Amino acid sequence: MEGTNVEVSLAKGDAATVLLYVARRFAYEIDMLRAGDLQGHTTDRTVGASFESNYLSGTAIAIRPMHYPLGADVKNTGMSETERIVTADILADCEGVVAWGGHLKPVKQSHFHIDVKPGDPRLKRLAARIRGWNDTPGEGAGSIDAFTPARRHLAARFQ
Numbered sequence: 001m002e003g004t005n006v007e008v009s010l011a012k013g014d015a016a017t018v019l020l021y022v023a024r025r026f027a028y029e030i031d032m033l034r035a036g037d038l039q040g041h042t043t044d045r046t047v048g049a050s051f052e053s054n055y056l057s058g059t060a061i062a063i064r065p066m067h068y069p070l071g072a073d074v075k076n077t078g079m080s081e082t083e084r085i086v087t088a089d090i091l092a093d094c095e096g097v098v099a100w101g102g103h104l105k106p107v108k109q110s111h112f113h114i115d116v117k118p119g120d121p122r123l124k125r126l127a128a129r130i131r132g133w134n135d136t137p138g139e140g141a142g143s144i145d146a147f148t149p150a151r152r153h154l155a156a157r158f159q
Contacts, residue, residue, distance in 0.1 A: 001020055001023055001024065001027070001033070001038065002020070002024065002134075003024055003027060003028065004024075004027055004032060004033050005034075005035065006023075006027075006033045006034065006035060006037060006038045007038075008020075008023070008038045008039065008040040008041075008061060009040045009041040009058065010040045010041055010058045010059070010061070011041070011057060011058030011059050013127075014123050014124055014126075014127035015058065015059045015114050015123070015127075016058075017127040017130050017131060018094065018097060018098060018114065018123065018126055018127055018130060019040070019059070019060070019061045019098075019112065019114070021090075021093075021094075021130045022061065022063075022090055022094070022098060022112050023038055023061055023063055025086065025089075025090045025093075025144070026063050026086070026087075026090070029086045029144065029146060030082070030083050030086050033063070033064075036066075037063065037064050038061060038062070038063055038064075039055070039061065039062040039065055040055065040058060040060070040061050040062075041055060041056070041057075041058035042055045042056065043056070048070045048071070048106075049070060049104070049105075049106055049108065051099070051101065051104055051108075051111065051113060052070070052108075052111070054113040054114070059113055059114040060111065060112065060113035060114070061111075061112050061113075062108075062110040062111050062112075063110050063112070064110050065108075065110040065111075067110065068101075068108065068109035068110035069108065069110070070101075070106055070107075070108040070111075071106040071107060071108070072107065072108075072109070078102070078107070078109050079102070079109050084102070085146055085147065085152070085155070086146045087100060087102065087109075087158075088146075088155040088156070088158040089144070089146035089151055089152075089154075089155040089158075090146075091155070091158035092151070092154045092155040092157070092158050093144075094126060095122065095126060096115065096116075096122070097114065097115060097116050097120075097122050097123050097126050098112055098113070098114060098115060099112070099113050099114075099115035100112055100158075
């Protein structure tokens, strides 16, 4: 993953572009990721929740899954308020293309997956926009302040 020493296996193409954007935002705005903090594609068919099957297709990531495991009590062991604000901002940027495990049952705040069907034009548009940000200095991951009033307003529906 660009900007870190972390590697992750994902489905190639637009899904990887979007999921890596999510992970980079987490790394830059919450805390830098280290080895073992990012999981992607797996062939292990053991899943604790149906949404975890997305790891089999390489269309999901888990960011710090040991910190935010499946079913963890959100109040006592989940993300901090700051982490949830940044996560909501990331989801707002993804315009409904990415689902977050904090909104799923059972909860898994470390989980993010592509939430549109293959070929959905929203995925292609989002990936193109992210690639544009990646090619433009001062745009995209690493340049965003999730705490500005305008961004907080846009992200409110994703909290």
